[in-house]
């Protein structure tokens with residue numbers, strides 16, 4: 466059985482996201498149309514045997530987070546829980562504090578991910594890589610290549626090129642170390658807690674020896690960074706490996722990087738979620754209202770029209786100020802030129818053939834109202850019509 470943990474940090478951390486983070490916690494900021502975290506959740510839920518996703522952070526429980534968790538649990542059919550740290554415990558301290566929760570049910574391995582990254586999340590690939598490299602309980606860091614100058618803003622990894630073992634790990638070095646950087650996505654086995662535990666014990670001993678220690682000593686011992694405290698020590702011990710991905714990856718620290726990450730995900734959608742794209746070949750007039758989950762392609766939506774939630778518009782022209790109700794489907798039949806004939810032109814078909822309306826683009830005149838949950842297929846609807854049911858191959862006067 467497997468689990469995933471997403472490190473969502475807390476309120477003070479999102480400063481580079483102001484003023485956007487005033488409105489919504491940074492991990493829920495929409496990237497490519499869905500909350501940043503949803504990309505993680507979706508990929509985790511696809512991994513066979515994934516039992517649970519734990520969000521760990523120091524946000525006060527809040528309505529936005531609760532709402533996100535409820536809807537994501539339903540949509541992706543996976544348990545999602547939020548575990549709140551009493552203070553910022555760092556990237557290693559939070560998972561150590563909640564180790565019993567992570568290990569309950571006996572997962573043989575678990576993923577840890579930074580919330581503020583955009584990635585293809587090659588989780589199955591990391592699992593396979595773990596099986597093929599080193600001993601079975603080795604740990605895997607997802608890595609990617611950066612340019613020399615930018616690499617120094619990240620955790621830098623020197624690998625054994627034959628075995629992919631991590632030989633050196635330096636967090637945000639001040640001089641060049643390696644162009645392989647840490648993507649903030651890891652695959653661990655429960656054994657990682659022995660290593661974090663050893664750091665915790667040592668911190669506690671140091672704390673007892675330190676006579677200056679006051680009431681917050683416990684917190685100081687528990688604040689542990691995976692990168693500096695764990696990876697640096699594990700490098701070169703035959704335990705830590707890097708799986709390098711050629712796929713998309715970006716950090717999301719600023720508003721600018723959120724737009725860049727959106728573009729990366731939107732490009733992916735052509736392959737992974739074509740239904741989330743408005744398009745291809747869609748033009749939308751001014752003042753058009755498009756609800757959540759609407760699908761549009763090969764259509765022209767004229768100004769003032771409203772496409773209510775989850776409606777689907779394919780091969781249509783939607784007239785000015787028309788309204789398409791929720792879950793309605795308005796569809797026409799394209800009459801594109803033969804794509805295999807380089808000289809082909811589009812046919813301007815006659816409206817009727819053999820006494821029947823030729824299947825063609827559906828046209829809604831202005832101020833037409835299509836009710837919720839109906840299907841309008843290959844039809845022409847004259848202006849100011851309030852339809853009350855489904856229609857197929859008709860001219861509605």
Ligand SMILES: Nc1nc2c(ncn2[C@@H]2O[C@H](COP(=O)(O)OP(=O)(O)O[C@H]3O[C@H](CO)[C@@H](O)[C@H](O)[C@@H]3O)[C@@H](O)[C@H]2O)c(=O)[nH]1
Pocket residue numbers: 472473474475478521522523550552553554555556559578579580581582618619620621636637646647648649692716
């Ligand atoms: N739960 C919890 N999460 C935390 C805490 N501190 C940070 N995080 C979360 O951990 C992630 C890493 O945040 P930072 O500690 O700010 O590190 P960074 O500058 O983003 O660098 C990290 O990510 C890079 C990739 O994006 C890595 O290259 C780098 O090595 C490092 O892991 C973020 O998702 C953040 O929300 C904490 O105390 N508690």
